[in-house]
Amino acid sequence: MMIETNKSLLPYHTFGAKVNAKYFTTAKSSHELAEIISENNNNNEFMIIGGGSNVLFTKDYEGLIIKNEIKGFEIIDEDDSTVTLKIGAGENWHNIVMKTVEKGWQGIENLALIPGTVGASPIQNIGAYGVEVKDVIQEVEVLDYSDFTLKTYSAKKCQFGYRNSIFKNELKGKISVISITIKLNKDWSFNTSYGAINDVLSKKPDLEVTPLRVANVIIGIRNSKLPDPKEIGNCGSFFKNPVLANTIADSILKEYPNAPHYPVGDDFTKIPAGWLIETTGWKGKSKGNVGTYPKQALVLVNNGGATGEEAWDLAMTIQQDVYNKFSIKIEPEVNIV
Numbered sequence: 001m002m003i004e005t006n007k008s009l010l011p012y013h014t015f016g017a018k019v020n021a022k023y024f025t026t027a028k029s030s031h032e033l034a035e036i037i038s039e040n041n042n043n044n045e046f047m048i049i050g051g052g053s054n055v056l057f058t059k060d061y062e063g064l065i066i067k068n069e070i071k072g073f074e075i076i077d078e079d080d081s082t083v084t085l086k087i088g089a090g091e092n093w094h095n096i097v098m099k100t101v102e103k104g105w106q107g108i109e110n111l112a113l114i115p116g117t118v119g120a121s122p123i124q125n126i127g128a129y130g131v132e133v134k135d136v137i138q139e140v141e142v143l144d145y146s147d148f149t150l151k152t153y154s155a156k157k158c159q160f161g162y163r164n165s166i167f168k169n170e171l172k173g174k175i176s177v178i179s180i181t182i183k184l185n186k187d188w189s190f191n192t193s194y195g196a197i198n199d200v201l202s203k204k205p206d207l208e209v210t211p212l213r214v215a216n217v218i219i220g221i222r223n224s225k226l227p228d229p230k231e232i233g234n235c236g237s238f239f240k241n242p243v244l245a246n247t248i249a250d251s252i253l254k255e256y257p258n259a260p261h262y263p264v265g266d267d268f269t270k271i272p273a274g275w276l277i278e279t280t281g282w283k284g285k286s287k288g289n290v291g292t293y294p295k296q297a298l299v300l301v302n303n304g305g306a307t308g309e310e311a312w313d314l315a316m317t318i319q320q321d322v323y324n325k326f327s328i329k330i331e332p333e334v335n336i337v
């Protein structure tokens with residue numbers, strides 16, 4: 001194992017802040033990862049990263065960054081209608097989506113083009129266009145730092161919620177995800193409940209709806225709405241969409257009858273954080289080198305040379321402005337380091 005010092009993190013996260021890690025290494029197997037962490041005996045603070053697409057580094061990292069590069073793609077069960085796959089945490093999520101849809105397997109096509117790794121997918125239960133990774137996850141295999149053994153969490157034990165899981169809460173800093181096991185369908189039933197997907201599909205009604213076609217539609221929609229981190233530094237949706245008690249949502253809808261809103265069970269309503277930010281006047285506006293993306297106010301973008309600290313400062317200003325206008329505190333989705 002090689003540990004590098006004072007390593008620039010620029011290539012290892014998508015926001016593009018010029019920050020260094022005091023120590024940096026990569027792990028290609030669970031064994032290697034266990035060795036790195038157990039031998040980290042001067043008790044440096046450490047952090048696992050995948051693609052760095054859901055982190056904002058606000059300053060240099062004074063500990064050890066371990067980039068997860070554990071690969072693997074294995075069919076562990078298959079019958080006429082389903083296939084069960086075990087996938088290494090260091091695999092690129094989007095590549096795995098494309099690999100499965102090209103085989104005609106259905107289940108994660110709506111999650112195409114989400115940046116980052118397979119191992120990070122259960123951490124915040126990634127989701128898009130009406131699908132969350134929890135819908136297909138059977139198990140998550142983790143390295144438990146307390147005894148350096150591998151443990152398996154069934155989907156139920158993962159306590160998945162909206163952009164949430166046990167790994168963001170009581171297991172934060174105590175485990176690394178090593179692999180996930182997902183079950184996909186060979187028989188198709190598509191979740192095209194999002195209007196935008198239907199709009200595109202219905203333009204060619206004679207064409208068969210396949211997992212590959214749905215993934216390509218999603219890729220087209222996302223490319224038209226979201227900045228490509230390779231061109232414009234960003235970390236995706238900066239805030240979570242607030243889930244509000246119906247009484248609170250109703251009072252907003254009374255004042256703004258056209259506000260987008262989605263029921264969550266019988267008692268709650270989700271109002272898009274992007275709409276709240278836009279309504280406070282922040283859409284497409286900048287402060288210093290950071291701004292909100294003109295096509296989607298929920299994404300904070302690096303206009304060039306921005307520091308993570310600047311982004312965090314803008315995020316806090318936006319949070320306060322939304323609170324002042326709506327009395328709603330929007331919470332960051334991104335991991336602030």
Ligand SMILES: Cc1cc2nc3c(=O)[nH]c(=O)nc-3n(C[C@H](O)[C@H](O)[C@H](O)COP(=O)(O)OP(=O)(O)OC[C@H]3O[C@@H](n4cnc5c(N)ncnc54)[C@H](O)[C@@H]3O)c2cc1C
Binds near residue numbers: 175227
């Ligand atoms: C343009 C853009 C669009 C996005 N769109 C979406 C979207 O539609 N839906 C969505 O849900 N997210 C979206 N995201 C957020 C992000 O892509 C996901 O959260 C993704 O899962 C992060 O993967 P990563 O490997 O980059 O994680 P990182 O950013 O490297 O890590 C994120 C967190 O997970 C932890 N972590 C990473 N790997 C492991 C591991 N193996 N074990 C334990 N902990 C780990 C890290 O310590 C950190 O706390 C988007 C981001 C961008 C930049």
